Amino acid sequence: MNSTAGPRASLKLMIVDDSNIIRRRIERSQQIERLEVVGAASNGRAAVEMFRRTQPDVVTMDLTMPEMDGIQCVEELIAINSNVLILVVSALADKATAVEAIEKGANGFLCKPFTDRQLNDALEELLSEA
């Protein structure tokens, strides 16, 4: 998907985090020109529902959330669209959980707390090819 998308093609970003502050922070701080925020969800169930509706290309995903946790959410999103790029954004309390998320198909991990630069670097890396 992203291999065919040129640098100018716009990509849709969905933010999943149970913290309102983090959601706003990501939305405000991300400065990747071709990324356009299409939605934000505060739990896994809402995220899956929104994912079906807005069909984003890129997702930032918290791990600990009510209703459905991030790992299960990653699994469900990949089942819907195996090409989606998922960046797990979570506190590094337990590396095993983070590794599990990657195992389920998330593409990368960004540790909370993060600086604006770290966020943008991570998103750039996520969108880079190979």
Added chain:
Amino acid sequence: MNFRLLGAWASRFSAGGLVVLVVILALSFVAVVLIPGLKLASDLASSTVALKFVGQQQRNPALIHASLDSMHDRLTNRGYIQESLDQLRDAATKLDAGLQDMTAQRSSSWFSVFADTSALGAPIAGKHATSLREVWAKEQESIEPILKFKGVPYQDNEATGTALNDAGKQLERDVTAASRASKRLIPLIDNELTAIVGELQAANARSATKLRLVMLTGLLIAVLLAGFVTILLLARQRQEASLREARQQTADILRTVKDGLFLLDENLVIGASYSSALESLFQRNDFAGLPFEKLLKNIVSEKTLSTALKFVGVLWSERTKENLVKTINPLGEVEVNVDNGRGEVSTRYLQFEFHRVRVDGKITQVLVSVSDVSARVDLARELQSSQTQAQAQVDTLLGILHVDPAQLASFLNDSNAAMKMINAVLREPAREESAFRKKLDTLFRQVHSVKGEAAALGLSSIESRAHSFEDDLKILREKADLSGNDFLPLVIKLDDLLTHLQSVGDLVSRLARLHVAATRNTEPDSHTATAVIEGGSDIAAKPDASVPSMLQQLTARVASENNKEASLQCMGFDTVPDEYRRIVKDIAVQAVRNSIVHGIESTADRHTAGKPAQGRLKLIFQELGIAGYKLIAEDDGQGLSTERIKEAALKKGFITPERAATLDAKQVFSLLFQPGFSTVEIATKDAGRGVGMNLMAGLMQQIGGKVSVATVPGKFTRLTLTLPPAKRAGNTEAA
């Protein structure tokens, strides 16, 4: 040929290109030289055979002619003709067979291994075949009757002698006719045969020329081939040499590099090449083919192991962004316990880093580098600890800055004395259990008093150390059998406390020097810490003048820590004699604590009871003249409840239920002075250990004083301590 130039030119080709070139040359050698050469050679051989054959045939026409002539002569001379006839027959048969052979239609094979007369085939014999066959047919026709002749051509009679008989006459006519025909025909045959020979020779010469040309080409190609093969071999050799060199360099790197390096395949098995450092890092040398899991097993925890295997596993997935998972590497810094080979297990910190290895864009292996980061980790810890230490020093300094210098000086004097006392007690030899108990009690009183005063001054760093010392003492107190060894760990605690007190003393003297320098505007003198502190005490007129303010601070602090409100009124402290200065201070500290923690109620409770929110504490020191002194400590708190005291005493096993029933109020209050008694459940630094009242009683006992308690539940508690006249204090050790 300039080989160097050729080499330079050839080196532009890759080894593969050169090989292709050589193969093409070899094939063209076969196609251009060998096959045509073989064909030409076989042509040559064929035409040579053909020449010989034709040469043989050339004799036969002459023989036929000669036979005919000879027959004619013999017939004329009436000679014997059979020989000539046989000769004729033989020559005719041979020529016929030869011509048949030469002119026969044959499948012309491209080339034949065995030389035959095929050279006489179509192209050469073709155009001559017809005329040969025609001429020969005529000749045959003319000699046919002769060949058929049988018998004897003569008849003998007396008259004429030997004469030709009829058949002979006929034969003679035939021979004459044949001879005549032969005269015309035989040269024709001869000509044809000669022409054939000529053509064969010409063809032969052409073939030979061609063969020479082919051979020359072959020679050229062979030289080129040899050249290229030489270059190829040289290139190969050079390549092998550089390959060997590269291999050697790789081996050198792997042998010298400090990091452990190895490759993992898709099954997470270690590859055959790895750096030597790995052996010292893991104290083993069976890495080749070793599963990664087995390497980590027993040196990291089960959980880390399983996470690590999963982590390396996800690196093989193209979905995973290598740079975005570095932070979750579970082996980023792991504590491992490795047997160092001498049976000792050493703890080290290892850092594993993982890098994908791609070949043609496909992940083929994962390069793992392992480094020993113990030094770094240790350094970080050292830094952390020195930071903590520095922070603690700053805290201590700030704590000191808040304290009145005179109070601080007095505290340091007192605590130094206490430390000396503790040291002396610890050194004192003791064998009896009772002696150990006595030692413990003395230690306890001293430490408790240091703690109390430190708390009063807000010197939390000293207070916490004294508190921890107290903890150890408490454990010993509860221990059944005491021995000298039990006291050994106390020395460490004492040392800790002593060192800290000294560092506080140092800070104070430094501050004092600063103060002196600032106020007197003179150079800092070489006064010792104590001298300066004593100087400070002089300035503050009487040391005890600071006790009431210290007690005020203590009241405010303990009250706020217990979420209560309290005020303290001190009276008569300026009349405390030097001998009682310490004791009065210690008791006052204890009394303030007890009153606030146990006596004064919470603000809400006081409100309900109709009391002012702020609890009132009073400390009054009175001179009684000849009777000595009196210290009264009073609070307007909840008073002492005999029931609560009994309950607590029962719970802690101080009394039996039967005894509880028979105790009167005075006996109940005396429980308060038992060691270890407290009514609160959880000990804090202010109260709950059950130490304070006991200490108070101990102190009074020491100087021969008395303690009495007066209380009205819900109204007040009053402790009255009677101290004997000051002069008696020194010699009244035990009452």
